[in-house]
Amino acid sequence: MSTRAFNVSEIRKDFPILTQQVHGRKLVFLDSAASAQKPRVVIDAMVRVMELQYANVHRGLHWMSERTSDAYEAARDKVAAFLNARAREEIVFTRNATESINLVAYSYGRTALRPGDAVVVSQMEHHANLVPWQILRDAHGVELRIAKITDSGELDWESLEAQFADGKVKLLAITHMSNVLGSYTPAERLVAFAHARGAKVLLDGCQAIVHRAVDVQALDVDFYVFSGHKLYGPTGIGVLYAKREILEAMPPFLAGGEMIDSVSYERATWAPPPHRFEAGTPAIIETIGLGAAIDYVQAIGLDAIAAHERELTAYGLKMLAGIEGLRVLGSAQDRGGVLTFTMEDAHAHDIATLLDRQGIAVRAGRHCAEPLMGRMGVSAAARASFALYTTVEEIDALGEGLARIKQIFK
Amino acid sequence: MSSTAQELYRALIVERSKAPRFGGRPEVFDAQGQGENAMCGDRVQVFWQRGGVVRHEAHGCAILTASADLMAQAVAGKSPAQMAAMRGAFEEVVTSGMENPALGDLNALAGVAQYRARIRCATLPWAALEEALKEGQLHG
Numbered sequence: 001m002s003t004r005a006f007n008v009s010e011i012r013k014d015f016p017i018l019t020q021q022v023h024g025r026k027l028v029f030l031d032s033a034a035s036a037q038k039p040r041v042v043i044d045a046m047v048r049v050m051e052l053q054y055a056n057v058h059r060g061l062h063w064m065s066e067r068t069s070d071a072y073e074a075a076r077d078k079v080a081a082f083l084n085a086r087a088r089e090e091i092v093f094t095r096n097a098t099e100s101i102n103l104v105a106y107s108y109g110r111t112a113l114r115p116g117d118a119v120v121v122s123q124m125e126h127h128a129n130l131v132p133w134q135i136l137r138d139a140h141g142v143e144l145r146i147a148k149i150t151d152s153g154e155l156d157w158e159s160l161e162a163q164f165a166d167g168k169v170k171l172l173a174i175t176h177m178s179n180v181l182g183s184y185t186p187a188e189r190l191v192a193f194a195h196a197r198g199a200k201v202l203l204d205g206c207q208a209i210v211h212r213a214v215d216v217q218a219l220d221v222d223f224y225v226f227s228g229h230k231l232y233g234p235t236g237i238g239v240l241y242a243k244r245e246i247l248e249a250m251p252p253f254l255a256g257g258e259m260i261d262s263v264s265y266e267r268a269t270w271a272p273p274p275h276r277f278e279a280g281t282p283a284i285i286e287t288i289g290l291g292a293a294i295d296y297v298q299a300i301g302l303d304a305i306a307a308h309e310r311e312l313t314a315y316g317l318k319m320l321a322g323i324e325g326l327r328v329l330g331s332a333q334d335r336g337g338v339l340t341f342t343m344e345d346a347h348a349h350d351i352a353t354l355l356d357r358q359g360i361a362v363r364a365g366r367h368c369a370e371p372l373m374g375r376m377g378v379s380a381a382a383r384a385s386f387a388l389y390t391t392v393e394e395i396d397a398l399g400e401g402l403a404r405i406k407q408i409f410k
Numbered sequence: 411m412s413s414t415a416q417e418l419y420r421a422l423i424v425e426r427s428k429a430p431r432f433g434g435r436p437e438v439f440d441a442q443g444q445g446e447n448a449m450c451g452d453r454v455q456v457f458w459q460r461g462g463v464v465r466h467e468a469h470g471c472a473i474l475t476a477s478a479d480l481m482a483q484a485v486a487g488k489s490p491a492q493m494a495a496m497r498g499a500f501e502e503v504v505t506s507g508m509e510n511p512a513l514g515d516l517n518a519l520a521g522v523a524q525y526r527a528r529i530r531c532a533t534l535p536w537a538a539l540e541e542a543l544k545e546g547q548l549h550g
Contacts, residue, residue: 347471349450353525354419365450379451379469408419409428409472 006304012389014039014296025359028394033179033207033338033385034363035229038293042233045292046285057284058258058275072284075291076274082294083224083241084215090247092240092274093287097206098128100225100240101173103253103277104202105132108223108242109171111251112200115141118168120160120199122185123149123375124178127368129204133173143168149375153181153330160193169199176208176224180367180376180383181330182313182338184208191220200246206230210387211309211336213302216241228286232387233293237286240277247273254279297388305388309337312386312395319399326402329376337386340367343402345409348380354408355382355401362398418521419472422480427472432482436465443541445534447474452531454478456538458546462487464539471531473522478535480515490543497536504532 012018015037020027029037049071055064057072073088080088094100109132113119119133119142137144148159155174163169172194177184187203194201202223205214209226216224223246228237242250252259252270256279261269270276297305316339320328325344343351352364363383366373373379384398439457446453452470456478464485466478481500485493496513503510507523510516522532 347452349452349471349528349531350419350473353528370451373451409424 006300006308008308008389008391011300012391014041015389016040016043018389022359022361023357028358028360028397030384030386030390030394030398031361031363032210032387032390033230033383035235036210036232036387037389038234038289039232039296041296042289042292046234046289049285049288054284056281068284071288071291072282075287075294078291078294079239079241082214082298083239084217085241086217087244089273090241090244092242092247092277093282094225094238094240094277095236095283096227096229096238097204097225098227098238100223100238101129101202101204102132103240104173104223104225104242105136107250107253107277108246109133109136109142110140112246112249113140113142113170116143116168117170118143118145118163119171119173120145120147120163120169121172122147122155122160122174124153124155124181124183124372125173125175125369126179126204126206127370128206129173129175129202130371145169147174149181149183152332153178153183153376154332155183155185155190164194164197164199167197169194169197171200171202173202173223174204176203176205176214177211177336177338178330178369178372179207179338180340180369180372180381181332182335182340183330183332184212184334184336186334187219187221191222195220207336207338211302212306222246228290228293231290231293232296233290234286236283237290239290242273244273247277250277252276252279256280258282300388308388309386309390312390312392313337313339315392316384316386316395316398319395320402323399323402323406325406329378329381337390338383339385340381340383342378342381343405346405348382350409351382351402351405354405355398358397358401358404360394360398360401418525420518420521422515422518423472423476426476426479430466430468430475430479432465432479433467433475434465435467436463439463439465441542441544441546443538443543443545445538445541447530447534449527449530452534454535454538456482456535456542458539458542460546462489462493464542466535466538468535470534471528473519473528473531474534477519477532478538480518481535481539484514484516485539490546493539493543497540500536501533504529 057069145163148156200222205226224241229235259279329340348364454468457465464482468475468478504522
């Protein structure tokens with residue numbers, strides 16, 4: 001893969017929105033962990049499909065449909081290569097990571113898991129990787145267990161071992177990087193650990209996929225999910241990677257057109273994966289947009305992006321540490337560019353509103369991780385998150401903004 | 411800091427959020443109500459005593475706490491019907507941004523109208539008060 005030299009001011013030119021002003025101030029967008037901005041190439045790829053080459057996929061016998069099907073399936077090849085999947089059939093397109101996890105919980109969970117089996121999640125899951133398992137527990141009689149985290153925001157290995165001790169655990173569903181604490185989980189070690197105890201592993205890669213290269217074969221992970229919109233792609237497109245033999249044994253999640261082999265009034269037979277899991281007309285334009293986003297980050301290179309974000313994270317942590325009365329949640333050794341914090345003087349929502357008036361966008365609240373906030377002993381927190389287009393100057397602007405807020409509440 | 415932000419975080423709001431005058435659970439009260447904002451986890455408890463005495467315990471942002479405190483001040487001595495009418499008038503102020511001379515210090519929160527996501531912070535104590543008033547009526 002040829003990569004271009006990492007130059008953040010050049011990269012910023014790729015993102016039209018970054019020149020916008022908010023409340024008369026230059027936009028400082030520090031909320032990419034919620035959803036990232038889109039580079040011109042993604043916007044153009046989507047517009048081009050609609051202007052030049054659009055029809056429904058896998059149905060028409062005409063030129064437009066065939067070309068659109070080719071572009072749609074080419075995006076699957078790009079995702080497969082991006083994750084280093086063994087085969088393109090291991091890539092299922094969904095609406096987002098939430099839908100991917102629900103698909104696994106519903107289809108795999110209700111067939112491969114039996115009542116009495118246990119599923120383990122951690123204390124630092126996004127609601128999307130907690131609530132589907134609660135529903136599975138209530139509907140199907142599996143047990144849901146929660147592995148603890150330490151005060152530093154890292155997985156508590158002893159607690160994990162304890163959850164697995166009775167041999168009932170058949171699935172470990174865990175984040176690859178916390179959207180609140182920024183902590184990475186030791187994915188490779190987790191997979192080896194779970195496999196040695198007869199359990200499969202699902203990694204929620206929503207945050208991790210944006211910040212470091214993911215190789216599903218090297219990880220030997222069974223399921224990997226992420227959303228396109230955090231990876232500089234459009235909304236409405238997500239990915240479920242699963243090992244082929246697992247997907248082949250799974251029944252459909254949604255039923256309708258496209259996912260069948262043959263249908264009579266009495267019954268239907270299912271298409272093989274991945275189309276078995278893609279009922280109805282898919283998000284064609286968004287899928288092609290995701291393909292363009294993957295091309296974009298690969299051209300820059302995940303390693304270069306990771307190095308840039310490591311610098312930003314170290315710089316941001318140092319800046320925040322200099323603000324009296326400010327507490328950063330989590331202090332994991334291996335962490336990404338997500339800094340969640342509270343201030344003694346000001347509530348998270350007041351921080352977010354006051355920063356917004358200075359053109360600085362951060363997230364505030366519970367971050368779709370309400371139990372985790374309780375675990376960390378806070379009710380709400382503010383979060384600044386970094387992306388490949390974030391600059392050191394923007395982190396300085398955050399620091400100045402926080403200093404002004406302290407003045408107001410002093 | 412822009413003038414609009416200062417407009418929202420007026421001295422009165424900052425002051426009341428840091429040192430509420432009507433905060434704390436009273437030893438005696440006739441009814442209570444609570445409000446919780448699911449988005450941020452902020453919550454407020456409102457205690458009502460016959461004769462129009464209201465106190466609050468707010469756990470949340472400056473807007474929520476100041477609003478609860480200014481509410482307790484504004485409704486002092488009022489009847490439940492008058493409190494309900496005042497709630498309507500206050501909600502009009504924080505959604506329209508137009509001050510209402512009859513509401514006195516409550517107008518300090520008019521700036522909230524510019525921040526759609528924050529209107530709920532200002533109105534939550536009033537919802538809790540209504541719950542308390544309903545409970546008060548039930549128990550006669």
